Amino acid sequence: xxxxxxxxxxxxxxxxxxxxxxxxxxxxxxxxxxxxxxxxxxxxxxxxxxxxxxxxxxxxxxxxxxxxxxxxxxxxxxxxxxxxxxxxxxxxxxxxxxxxxxxxxxxxxxxxxxxxxxxxxxxxxxxxxxxxxxxxxxxxxxxxxxxxxxxxxxxxxxxxxxxxxxxxxxxxxxxxxxxxxxxxxxxxxxxxxxxxxxxxxxxxxx
Amino acid sequence: xxxxxxxxxxxxxxxxxxxxxxxxxxxxxxxxxxxxxxxxxxxxxxxxxxxxxxxxxxxxxxxxxxxxxxxxxxxxxxxxxxxxxxxxxxxxxxxxxxxxxxxxxxxxxxxxxxxxxxxxxxxxxxxxxxxxxxxxxxxxxxxxxxxxxxxxxxxxxxxxxxxxxxxxxxxxxxxxxxxxxxxxxxxxxxxxxxxxxxxxxxxxxxxxx
Numbered sequence: 534x535x536x537x538x539x540x541x542x543x544x545x546x547x548x549x550x551x552x553x554x555x556x557x558x559x560x561x562x563x564x565x566x567x568x569x570x571x572x573x574x575x576x577x578x579x580x581x582x583x584x585x586x587x588x589x590x591x592x593x594x595x596x597x598x599x600x601x602x603x604x605x606x607x608x609x610x611x612x613x614x615x616x617x618x619x620x621x622x623x624x625x626x627x628x629x630x631x632x633x634x635x636x637x638x639x640x641x642x643x644x645x646x647x648x649x650x651x652x653x654x655x656x657x658x659x660x661x662x663x664x665x666x667x668x669x670x671x672x673x674x675x676x677x678x679x680x681x682x683x684x685x686x687x688x689x690x691x692x693x694x695x696x697x698x699x700x701x702x703x704x705x706x707x708x709x710x711x712x713x714x715x716x717x718x719x720x721x722x723x724x725x726x727x728x729x730x731x732x733x734x735x736x737x738x739x
Numbered sequence: 740x741x742x743x744x745x746x747x748x749x750x751x752x753x754x755x756x757x758x759x760x761x762x763x764x765x766x767x768x769x770x771x772x773x774x775x776x777x778x779x780x781x782x783x784x785x786x787x788x789x790x791x792x793x794x795x796x797x798x799x800x801x802x803x804x805x806x807x808x809x810x811x812x813x814x815x816x817x818x819x820x821x822x823x824x825x826x827x828x829x830x831x832x833x834x835x836x837x838x839x840x841x842x843x844x845x846x847x848x849x850x851x852x853x854x855x856x857x858x859x860x861x862x863x864x865x866x867x868x869x870x871x872x873x874x875x876x877x878x879x880x881x882x883x884x885x886x887x888x889x890x891x892x893x894x895x896x897x898x899x900x901x902x903x904x905x906x907x908x909x910x911x912x913x914x915x916x917x918x919x920x921x922x923x924x925x926x927x928x929x930x931x932x933x934x935x936x937x938x939x940x941x942x943x944x945x946x947x948x
Binding site for chain 2: 577578579581583585592594596598600608610612614615616617618635737738739
């Protein structure tokens with residue numbers, strides 16, 4: 534009787550503890566060590582986006598340039614429509630380096646938040662720690678520092694559709710990609726789920 | 740062979756040093772200033788097309804955008820981008836008004852030193868009297884096609900963002916044809932003015948936000 538109770542309770546407890554991000558999905562042994570985010574993977578392409586940041590009722594627009602420097606690093610530059618540079622970051626190998634920031638944006642928490650979001654967006658070869666499967670979607674788990682990232686790929690196209698970052702038991706950030714021409718993303722939305730911050734990016738063909 | 744190399748290198752250095760043209764003499768500078776003031780004295784409004792080339796060493800090609808510029812004396816300028824996106828920015832009476840594809844915002848730039856200076860530079864560069872600004876060291880050059888005003892900010896904070904400004908003026912009509920803002924790392928923004936009309940009728944609707 535005691536074993537019966539334990540055998541009934543354990544699956545229930547495990548299900549209750551499984552994060553909402555992968556709820557109802559089947560965990561399986563992953564055959565891959567890394568998964569690939571293809572949207573910023575070419576060194577010969579200038580990735581140019583019209584950017585809009587909505588923070589509460591405040592709105593901030595500009596252009597975002599992403600350039601892949603080498604296998605490990607991307608440079609990301611935020612500037613005004615008139616060409617004036619606001620923020621210039623180099624990211625890769627688990628860290629973000631500030632090359633330039635105007636005084637209004639040169640705040641450590643702000644650069645940390647933007648840097649973390651944009652690093653998540655451009656991170657190309659993501660190490661895999663687990664895999665889940667459900668209804669035409671493959672989800673790969675990766676650990677990034679203190680948090681976890683879940684990358685959702687559509688089956689059978691293999692398109693990366695979204696990335697969810699979790700931390701301290703909650704979903705923190707959701708990033709959605711709309712695939713566009715030549716392997717780039719035509720639209721990207723970064724939504725913070727615990728603060729009123731949304732970043733929208735629309736590809737500009739220069 | 741050594742002499743040929745030295746001659747070639749010297750030519751390259753001389754060309755680089757006078758990329759904007761030869762420095763004007765004091766007399767040439769005074770004449771240029773008088774002609775420019777005469778040209779702008781009766782300017783109440785200006786309107787033109789513009790093409791902007793943002794050059795960054797990082798990129799394989801410049802970012803190109805275009806639109807129309809409208810100016811009304813004494814200090815109202817509107818830059819309206821229509822390609823590859825709709826975006827307009829109006830500098831007027833210490834305010835900056837932005838319409839970003841339908842999203843409108845206003846900002847008092849009085850408390851933002853950098854924005855205030857950028858706004859001031861834009862207005863004066865269109866008006867043609869930027870070279871009299873005490874905030875800049877001014878040099879004048881005479882090139883083959885244009886005369887060039889080069890401005891270097893004296894203020895250290897502004898110099899952290901703008902290394903120098905170059906304004907190209909037509910030799911005959913003294914109208915502005917090109918504006919170039921060079922950053923400390925030598926990335927730059929070049930704005931080419933075309934179809935410039937002097938004193939067109941510009942009513943309030945042009946500068947409506």
